Amino acid sequence: MIEVSNLSFSYGLKPVLKNISLRLEGGNIYGLLGENGVGKTTLLTLLCGLKKPQKGSIVTDGRNPFDRDPALLGEQFYLADEPAPVHAKACVFGSSTGSLWPKYDQAKFLEILSEFEVDPDQMMDTMSSGQLKKTWISFALACNARHYFLDEPTNGLDIPSKSQFRKAIMKHTGEDSMVVISTHQVRDLEEIIDPIIILDKEDVLLNASLEQISRKLFFDYGTQIHSDALYLEHTPSGAIQVYPNTSGEESKVNLEALFNAAHSHKTTVKALFHE
Amino acid sequence: MEFNEHKPIYIQIAEAFCEKVLDGSFGADERIPSVREYGSEIGVNPNTVMRVYEKLTAEGIIYNKRGIGYFVSADAREKVLAVQRAEFLEKEVPAIKRRLSLLGLDPSVFL
Numbered sequence A: 001m002i003e004v005s006n007l008s009f010s011y012g013l014k015p016v017l018k019n020i021s022l023r024l025e026g027g028n029i030y031g032l033l034g035e036n037g038v039g040k041t042t043l044l045t046l047l048c049g050l051k052k053p054q055k056g057s058i059v060t061d062g063r064n065p066f067d068r069d070p071a072l073l074g075e076q077f078y079l080a081d082e083p084a085p086v087h088a089k090a091c092v093f094g095s096s097t098g099s100l101w102p103k104y105d106q107a108k109f110l111e112i113l114s115e116f117e118v119d120p121d122q123m124m125d126t127m128s129s130g131q132l133k134k135t136w137i138s139f140a141l142a143c144n145a146r147h148y149f150l151d152e153p154t155n156g157l158d159i160p161s162k163s164q165f166r167k168a169i170m171k172h173t174g175e176d177s178m179v180v181i182s183t184h185q186v187r188d189l190e191e192i193i194d195p196i197i198i199l200d201k202e203d204v205l206l207n208a209s210l211e212q213i214s215r216k217l218f219f220d221y222g223t224q225i226h227s228d229a230l231y232l233e234h235t236p237s238g239a240i241q242v243y244p245n246t247s248g249e250e251s252k253v254n255l256e257a258l259f260n261a262a263h264s265h266k267t268t269v270k271a272l273f274h275e
Numbered sequence B: 001m002e003f004n005e006h007k008p009i010y011i012q013i014a015e016a017f018c019e020k021v022l023d024g025s026f027g028a029d030e031r032i033p034s035v036r037e038y039g040s041e042i043g044v045n046p047n048t049v050m051r052v053y054e055k056l057t058a059e060g061i062i063y064n065k066r067g068i069g070y071f072v073s074a075d076a077r078e079k080v081l082a083v084q085r086a087e088f089l090e091k092e093v094p095a096i097k098r099r100l101s102l103l104g105l106d107p108s109v110f111l
Helices: A040-047 A090-100 A106-115 A129-142 A159-171 A210-216 A255-264 A266-274 B009-022 B035-042 B046-058 B076-102
Strands: A002-011 A014-024 A029-033 A055-060 A076-079 A147-151 A178-182 A196-200 A203-208 A217-220 A231-235 A238-244 B062-065 B069-072
Touching (some): A002 A040, A014 A040, A014 A055, A040 A055, A090 A106, A106 A129, A106 A159, A159 B035, A203 A266, A210 B046, A217 A255, A255 A266, B046 B062
Parallel strands (some): A029 A178, A029 A196, A147 A178
Antiparallel strands (some): A002 A055, A196 A203, A217 A238, A231 A238
16 A cells, blocks of 8 residues: 655746545556646656655655665566666566566566567667567566555557557566556557546646546436536537536446546635545 | 447346356356456456356356356256346347337238
8 A cells, every 4th residue: 555645846947746645455457547747647656656755744654755665666667658768688677577576477578578569689779669668667567566556657659559458468467466557548558447546736736546436426428408517528429528516327437528527626626525 | 358338238138148158158057267367268358257147146147156156057047048038028029029019010020
């Protein structure tokens, strides 16, 4: 479990995160959503101990990630949006760097590479950005970590790789592991992220499971327009509307509509989920 | 798996599962994949699959042997049939009747 309490961080005079509190539990694949520049990457790098909180604290299973205790480092993996094009063959990079993670499994690395159709004998600095990303994703999963922080993992992946990625995340992470995925590609990940965290400027707008979301908000795909909708978008087959769920009936959560509703009605949505 | 826009995904997965019980892909007392296996197979979050299994268990279509896994109930087919027949008669038949009368068609088109 990760407990973030009253966390603040700024770059020089520019505040990014202000007084953020958040609890993340094992066994979940979190989707971290937010507009450009609200601090998703900053938050991920703070969570994994690359940055030091200026105010507040982060406690991961009783430890402070910025202490960079090797025992904790061996249990977590941060995958950057644009991972390094290492000058080594993928298989060699795996077996050497993998030794930093006590549970690293080279056979698993090769298995996931082959699922992604990446050649393990190719030099990583000659790979296309998509191939390189797939190599790093395979390596990350082969480390058998308990905490994963993945920054835009589907960026640059081709269409078949995106569905491969969704399956690999479930197949190759443990039941108690925690995965935090920051993304703008909600359509790529709609079915695999739950709970959803929406980060806003200096604030957390929402941290809720899809079940909680579908109990609080109703996603209406019908053609009858509701005047009290928090969000309305016309679609080829009618409309998507989001309004507070008063009937108790559950609907399919549409993440883009959720995000837009949360953004246009911040206080209403925050209040709904803080009850 | 492809999902339509309207129903919660866990309900759509449960319905697809019931179809498989009806067409015989899942037999009586057959073991079904674990929550994570099934999630990985169809590319859906384990929490969602857990809700599917909870719903199917509550309906008596599957059962859980602690520590071993989930199995299809012996009478799963009968249960699914009973529920779906009732639903068909209650919802789909009236809709078909309305449509027939709107289009001025006679029920003999089904013969």
